[in-house]
Amino acid sequence: MAIDFESAKDGELTVKSNGVTRRTFKFDAVFGPQAEQADVFEDTAPFATSVLDGYNVCIFAYGQTGSGKTFTMEGTEDARGVNFRTLQELFHIIGEREKLHRYDVSVSVLEVYNEQIRDLLVSGNQTGAAAKRLEIRQVGEGIHHVPGLVEAHVNNMNEVWEVLQTGSNARAVGSTNANEYSSRSHCIHCVMVKGENLLNGECTRSKLWLVDLAGSERVAKTEVQGERLKETQNINRSLSALGDVVSSLATKSSHIPFRNSKLTHLLQDSLGGDSKTLMFVQISPDENDVSETLCSLNFASRVRGIELGPAKRQLDTSELLRYKQMFEKTKLDVKSKDVQIRKMEETVHGLELKVKERDLKNKNLQDKVKELEAQLLIERKLARQHVDTKIAEQHQQQLKQQDEQYIAPTRPPFTNRPLTSHKVLSEIGRTLGKDQVNPLQPLMEKTNNKPSAPLFHVSDGFIKHLDATEKENNPEMAEQFLVPKKTGRASTCPTFQRIPVNTAPRRNSLIPLPSVPFRVQSPPPALPLAPIVCHADKKVDPDVTETDCLPEQTPCSSPKVIRNGGKKLNSILRRSLQKKIQIKSPMPPHMRKGVNVGMEKVRVSIGSRGRMGNRVLLGNARRAGTKESQKPNSHREKERGWNIIGTAARTATKS
Numbered sequence: 001m002a003i004d005f006e007s008a009k010d011g012e013l014t015v016k017s018n019g020v021t022r023r024t025f026k027f028d029a030v031f032g033p034q035a036e037q038a039d040v041f042e043d044t045a046p047f048a049t050s051v052l053d054g055y056n057v058c059i060f061a062y063g064q065t066g067s068g069k070t071f072t073m074e075g076t077e078d079a080r081g082v083n084f085r086t087l088q089e090l091f092h093i094i095g096e097r098e099k100l101h102r103y104d105v106s107v108s109v110l111e112v113y114n115e116q117i118r119d120l121l122v123s124g125n126q127t128g129a130a131a132k133r134l135e136i137r138q139v140g141e142g143i144h145h146v147p148g149l150v151e152a153h154v155n156n157m158n159e160v161w162e163v164l165q166t167g168s169n170a171r172a173v174g175s176t177n178a179n180e181y182s183s184r185s186h187c188i189h190c191v192m193v194k195g196e197n198l199l200n201g202e203c204t205r206s207k208l209w210l211v212d213l214a215g216s217e218r219v220a221k222t223e224v225q226g227e228r229l230k231e232t233q234n235i236n237r238s239l240s241a242l243g244d245v246v247s248s249l250a251t252k253s254s255h256i257p258f259r260n261s262k263l264t265h266l267l268q269d270s271l272g273g274d275s276k277t278l279m280f281v282q283i284s285p286d287e288n289d290v291s292e293t294l295c296s297l298n299f300a301s302r303v304r305g306i307e308l309g310p311a312k313r314q315l316d317t318s319e320l321l322r323y324k325q326m327f328e329k330t331k332l333d334v335k336s337k338d339v340q341i342r343k344m345e346e347t348v349h350g351l352e353l354k355v356k357e358r359d360l361k362n363k364n365l366q367d368k369v370k371e372l373e374a375q376l377l378i379e380r381k382l383a384r385q386h387v388d389t390k391i392a393e394q395h396q397q398q399l400k401q402q403d404e405q406y407i408a409p410t411r412p413p414f415t416n417r418p419l420t421s422h423k424v425l426s427e428i429g430r431t432l433g434k435d436q437v438n439p440l441q442p443l444m445e446k447t448n449n450k451p452s453a454p455l456f457h458v459s460d461g462f463i464k465h466l467d468a469t470e471k472e473n474n475p476e477m478a479e480q481f482l483v484p485k486k487t488g489r490a491s492t493c494p495t496f497q498r499i500p501v502n503t504a505p506r507r508n509s510l511i512p513l514p515s516v517p518f519r520v521q522s523p524p525p526a527l528p529l530a531p532i533v534c535h536a537d538k539k540v541d542p543d544v545t546e547t548d549c550l551p552e553q554t555p556c557s558s559p560k561v562i563r564n565g566g567k568k569l570n571s572i573l574r575r576s577l578q579k580k581i582q583i584k585s586p587m588p589p590h591m592r593k594g595v596n597v598g599m600e601k602v603r604v605s606i607g608s609r610g611r612m613g614n615r616v617l618l619g620n621a622r623r624a625g626t627k628e629s630q631k632p633n634s635h636r637e638k639e640r641g642w643n644i645i646g647t648a649a650r651t652a653t654k655s
């Protein structure tokens, strides 16, 4: 035995040849032939934890062909190797961390055979089949990946075992003199782990490389030929490249020749980066293999001497970047929403102001409406009063006209009236009765705001019924109400009462008639003329003049009559009614002769406005008196007799 395993303590290993110690090596651990798979994995398990913590880990087996590399990594169904146990440990830890972390595990299996990468999980990639050409790509700083590899997601160890078996079955294996089932390729299991810390959201993306290298072999010793020779040459070349990389790393060379072979290129991240790397070196205890053993141990010693520096956690920057982008986007969204909310608040505020303003306007309008309603009420009352007054005046005027119509037969100028209206009015007078047409009792007094009977209006020869209540809401109607249509008719003021004058029969003799008591011919009873009486409150006084006994003056409210027929009427009346009333003075004639003292000329006239003229003391009385005195006595007597009758009539009426 070339190796003294019994003395191998604390990682020291001594190589002997023919009992002579050839060289002693120092390693981290030395496992003898009796060491179980579990013993070997005991020192490997911490690497599984490192993978889940976010570190890249590379575990590879290097050694002479047939020395037990595949046995160490893959193992058998009864003695599972490092690959299975490491994955088992991964899922064990994932189970322990499931409340705080979430992990996603996927497995790829590939081989580097004759400097070509093959995906062992693709069913058509068995030996001899046309393999899909895969290349190594650098996808990030210190991150190399083989795009297109099948990544089998595994959630438990049963799935892991199936994937491992599939890859193992697909691996190129050939029979050589050194090993019946010699691996003719470098087999690599790539376990990708994505982890997320549920507490702080930290994400990691780490890789576990499980590499079972092809065995180095001496061509002369294995006597391989043909395809096996080619395989051996490629295997040795790639292992030589690995040796060069390790030497460069050990000497801290400025250039590390990772790309000299597919194997070193794939393991670049694990050998020269921030990974944790563990290498198993399988050696043969046979003294015939001492030279190969020494080569392997020398290589292992160099690898052990490499200082890779502190391992670095592989935080998932893409996730971090994504979260940062999400955060920035959310921030912008929040800002945009804030702006929108501010605008909406301003809009709402503006609307509230508008609503307030409108409410205020409504309130003002309501107040105005109330005020106008109150004003309308007052105006209606006033209009009602006005209409009532108007109606009363119209009635009074109508009654006066009726009164005049009764007198009309004695006065030809006033008989030019349409018979129809006169007749109808007469009929109305009879129909309404004496009380209702009594001119001395105005309608206002009788009806007093509430007419007891409908009123009538004569228009175009027809009697129209007019409801007195309508006038309240239709002032215009009130204007037409009972207004005589005959605008040409003259209406006299109530102050002037027509006095039927019976002309004295013409006398053929100037001899005075026998004195008989003068009887005043009273007017026909049908005539509704008011008797000429003095006011009740005035005492009968012989000195009272005629004007005092005239009916009470009331203003004439018919401007139309005044305008149209007033002048004509006045002239007629003036001619017919204007009389000189001479009141005989009680003084003797001689005293009156030449002097008009005590002699008064009184002219009763109706002015242009139909008012009763006041008694006027004429300025030219003296001259007039002179004229009178120049008249012959006989003529004066004639006139006197006529005048006596007129005066007496008045006096009699007064009494």
Ligand SMILES: Nc1ncnc2c1ncn2[C@@H]1O[C@H](COP(=O)(O)OP(=O)(O)OP(=O)(O)O)[C@@H](O)[C@H]1O
Binding pocket: 033, 063, 064, 065, 066, 067, 068, 069, 070, 071, 072, 179, 181, 182, 183, 184, 213, 214, 215, 216, 282
């Ligand atoms: N420690 C061990 N205990 C029991 N059997 C072992 C041990 N190591 C290796 N063997 C056995 O040795 C034989 C060769 O081992 P293995 O195939 O693992 O060698 P290898 O290094 O992988 O060779 P190659 O490089 O040609 O593939 C296998 O049958 C394996 O079962």
